[in-house]
Amino acid sequence: MSERLVVIGGDAGGMAAASTARRRRDDLEIVALEKDTRTSYSACGIPYHVGGLVPELDDLVARTPQEFRDRQRIDVRLRSEAVGVDLADRSVEVRDHAHERTYRLGFDQLLIGTGARPVRPPLPGIDEPWVRGVQNLDDAAALLDVARDLRCEQVAVVGGGYIGLEMAEAFVQWGADVAVVEAGPQVMRTLDPDMAALVVEAMERHGVDVHVNTPVAAIERGRILTEDDDELPADLVVLGLGVTPNAELAGDAGLVLGHRGAIEVDHRQRTSAEGVWAAGDCATSFHLVRQERVHVALGTVANRQARVAGINIGGGYATFGGVVGTAMTRLCSTEIARTGVNEAEAQAAGFEYVVGRIESTTKSRYMPKSAPITVKVLAEVGTGRLLGGQIVGGEGSAKRIDTLATAITAGFDLDDMVNLDLGYCPPLSPVWDPVVQACRAAAG
Amino acid sequence: MSERLVVIGGDAGGMAAASTARRRRDDLEIVALEKDTRTSYSACGIPYHVGGLVPELDDLVARTPQEFRDRQRIDVRLRSEAVGVDLADRSVEVRDHAHERTYRLGFDQLLIGTGARPVRPPLPGIDEPWVRGVQNLDDAAALLDVARDLRCEQVAVVGGGYIGLEMAEAFVQWGADVAVVEAGPQVMRTLDPDMAALVVEAMERHGVDVHVNTPVAAIERGRILTEDDDELPADLVVLGLGVTPNAELAGDAGLVLGHRGAIEVDHRQRTSAEGVWAAGDCATSFHLVRQERVHVALGTVANRQARVAGINIGGGYATFGGVVGTAMTRLCSTEIARTGVNEAEAQAAGFEYVVGRIESTTKSRYMPKSAPITVKVLAEVGTGRLLGGQIVGGEGSAKRIDTLATAITAGFDLDDMVNLDLGYCPPLSPVWDPVVQACRAAAG
Numbered sequence: 001m002s003e004r005l006v007v008i009g010g011d012a013g014g015m016a017a018a019s020t021a022r023r024r025r026d027d028l029e030i031v032a033l034e035k036d037t038r039t040s041y042s043a044c045g046i047p048y049h050v051g052g053l054v055p056e057l058d059d060l061v062a063r064t065p066q067e068f069r070d071r072q073r074i075d076v077r078l079r080s081e082a083v084g085v086d087l088a089d090r091s092v093e094v095r096d097h098a099h100e101r102t103y104r105l106g107f108d109q110l111l112i113g114t115g116a117r118p119v120r121p122p123l124p125g126i127d128e129p130w131v132r133g134v135q136n137l138d139d140a141a142a143l144l145d146v147a148r149d150l151r152c153e154q155v156a157v158v159g160g161g162y163i164g165l166e167m168a169e170a171f172v173q174w175g176a177d178v179a180v181v182e183a184g185p186q187v188m189r190t191l192d193p194d195m196a197a198l199v200v201e202a203m204e205r206h207g208v209d210v211h212v213n214t215p216v217a218a219i220e221r222g223r224i225l226t227e228d229d230d231e232l233p234a235d236l237v238v239l240g241l242g243v244t245p246n247a248e249l250a251g252d253a254g255l256v257l258g259h260r261g262a263i264e265v266d267h268r269q270r271t272s273a274e275g276v277w278a279a280g281d282c283a284t285s286f287h288l289v290r291q292e293r294v295h296v297a298l299g300t301v302a303n304r305q306a307r308v309a310g311i312n313i314g315g316g317y318a319t320f321g322g323v324v325g326t327a328m329t330r331l332c333s334t335e336i337a338r339t340g341v342n343e344a345e346a347q348a349a350g351f352e353y354v355v356g357r358i359e360s361t362t363k364s365r366y367m368p369k370s371a372p373i374t375v376k377v378l379a380e381v382g383t384g385r386l387l388g389g390q391i392v393g394g395e396g397s398a399k400r401i402d403t404l405a406t407a408i409t410a411g412f413d414l415d416d417m418v419n420l421d422l423g424y425c426p427p428l429s430p431v432w433d434p435v436v437q438a439c440r441a442a443a444g
Numbered sequence: 445m446s447e448r449l450v451v452i453g454g455d456a457g458g459m460a461a462a463s464t465a466r467r468r469r470d471d472l473e474i475v476a477l478e479k480d481t482r483t484s485y486s487a488c489g490i491p492y493h494v495g496g497l498v499p500e501l502d503d504l505v506a507r508t509p510q511e512f513r514d515r516q517r518i519d520v521r522l523r524s525e526a527v528g529v530d531l532a533d534r535s536v537e538v539r540d541h542a543h544e545r546t547y548r549l550g551f552d553q554l555l556i557g558t559g560a561r562p563v564r565p566p567l568p569g570i571d572e573p574w575v576r577g578v579q580n581l582d583d584a585a586a587l588l589d590v591a592r593d594l595r596c597e598q599v600a601v602v603g604g605g606y607i608g609l610e611m612a613e614a615f616v617q618w619g620a621d622v623a624v625v626e627a628g629p630q631v632m633r634t635l636d637p638d639m640a641a642l643v644v645e646a647m648e649r650h651g652v653d654v655h656v657n658t659p660v661a662a663i664e665r666g667r668i669l670t671e672d673d674d675e676l677p678a679d680l681v682v683l684g685l686g687v688t689p690n691a692e693l694a695g696d697a698g699l700v701l702g703h704r705g706a707i708e709v710d711h712r713q714r715t716s717a718e719g720v721w722a723a724g725d726c727a728t729s730f731h732l733v734r735q736e737r738v739h740v741a742l743g744t745v746a747n748r749q750a751r752v753a754g755i756n757i758g759g760g761y762a763t764f765g766g767v768v769g770t771a772m773t774r775l776c777s778t779e780i781a782r783t784g785v786n787e788a789e790a791q792a793a794g795f796e797y798v799v800g801r802i803e804s805t806t807k808s809r810y811m812p813k814s815a816p817i818t819v820k821v822l823a824e825v826g827t828g829r830l831l832g833g834q835i836v837g838g839e840g841s842a843k844r845i846d847t848l849a850t851a852i853t854a855g856f857d858l859d860d861m862v863n864l865d866l867g868y869c870p871p872l873s874p875v876w877d878p879v880v881q882a883c884r885a886a887a888g
Contacts, residue, residue, distance in 0.1 A: 300867075304862070323865045329869050366504060399843065399867055405865055421767045422845075
């Protein structure tokens, strides 16, 4: 009898691993369980469907269940939820929602790619239909149904992080009045306060109302009540409070969990149990600058981890190279990116650092459409080692973070940065790239 | 008496060094000689002035002679050409064209930043007024005067390299019929033929007529005669045949010259004579992949070399980190970039290599304005070390070369590339960045 791989979760963490394993092992039997109805979709694309830039929800699907079945002989089972894992018995208990039955499915190897779900604080009103989180495409369809039913004119986004910003943009595009309501003192907490202030300016410029230091006490029809006894009008409330890993199944099975309750994995994406792997938003990653395992829920990381798990499951050898904390987003024409550690993270890790911060332009200043860009870098005192970078600017700004992310991965110092032979032509860059200008400023 | 630094050349190589030296040494007497009338201008910006994107020629000037005088006490002397250097006497013979006199100027330190000039082959007709090269702003003004006088409807650009492409774009914007005439078998010889073919497609799409294998025999009023006895109509002929270093002055003085006759310098930008420095388009650079000294005439390199020379002249210590062969340009909406070595260069250097080449999109494929991008990388057989990369694509393509340039500088291999933690969000990138997709393809 051939060996069976069971995959739990039909998005990147699960299916990219299944595909990679299939390419290496033709003989493997592969069964993939997905509790909803779609596979391999871009959750990151949801805000652009909501905002109308992507016409069809199914445009976000990279590969359908039928394509996996036809092209890769992967037995994708939809509306099939793994409700228990028995490591001793080496089986998964599967709830088949379509046929309202439950069955046991044995495995030789198990890959857990259960992802993450939006944080939903236990507030009065949180479960009302006009309060929506967005993680998968079914959530997105439900959100849009509600938004159309309510003909919502006033939308409140609770939480000022990446998803909060993207959903704010979506409803600005939609034509609603949008407010972002953040409990803490600043939006975009992965940026330093001075860089987050630039984001707030951009939000206000794009017509988004920003409320910081505004914890929500309750949500009622048509309004949000704050802890300060204030209220904000809201036909629709969108949750952007970050995500929590779907790791209860793994925890209940006895697998070791780590940072924020995500599944602990080693360099090869192995969990604490033999033949059981995890990848994607449900698993931890090693942070190369902070030098600790962290939970990072990003599509890039999920795909990279899944590739590594798939190679290893397929009998090859691959290790996950870790993360350096790179993330980016866009709010209308404003691009935002960060990598490495910010000031608070540097301090928490015990680094002493110098700061370089510059304002420049995305192209040569004399070119039309040259947009402002602000770049901030941190470098270690003494060694000059680059520790982190943050960018806020117009079109063409954010992907410059890749130069800093690559340099941080390489352990480059400020001298290395100033010596970099980067690309230049007036319609695409100033002669000293803004990221290098920031490094020159940090070098003093 | 204070020490005197004489700088020959008023553009990046000279003036950026002079500024840097001034910041470190308040006591230095600095005299800068410029044979024309402007300082610190962007020669790279000239095509965008010709094409009408940059309204005023003086928009390309970063700092005027008067600003250098007022803010940095640099004695800038215009229309002052260095016509001889006497190393034994430690003096420069200066031709003051404004007052038609010649004088000797003593120096303690000398910085040569004489730049480069367009190659002008000795063809019949090459010196006619309707045949123009473009290196400095005075050339650009003269070109525009001639173009307006001739009301040129048909422009031929001789040479299909970076400057040729940029001047072709300029005259497309201007509204002329443009032909690019290249003697060799392909345009953009710093790219491999398969990538250059994509550039030709783009040129034709943007309305540029491309003639390869077409050596020019003579230029007459209204037409170009080719060696094949063919002819092409041309009211105006623009030379884009590359540049040759202005190093005769240095050679005549006895300084050692190197690749293509450029001035040989060490890591600190010192020439072969004590207290004599060189920077910019007149000097050589060390190529980190080819591991040899080469002549690279680019604004980025000039500015980086000038900074190093200025720090050293100012009593500090800095070394030039070399080049990895990065260059980029744009033809209308098509972006072109390269770094490291191409196939011919890899073969010449004795490298065996594998190739990865992919077609992808600049953003997630489902996003509006997602443009095609082709990326090709070369990696060393066995070690997997990244040797070079080439990109041709739509808006947002070219600056991705910086990731490859940084990685090549770091000595990264294909595994390192696949592990990179790069930025992603759907409106700015696919989840696997195209440069990483190419590295995955090369890894097989």
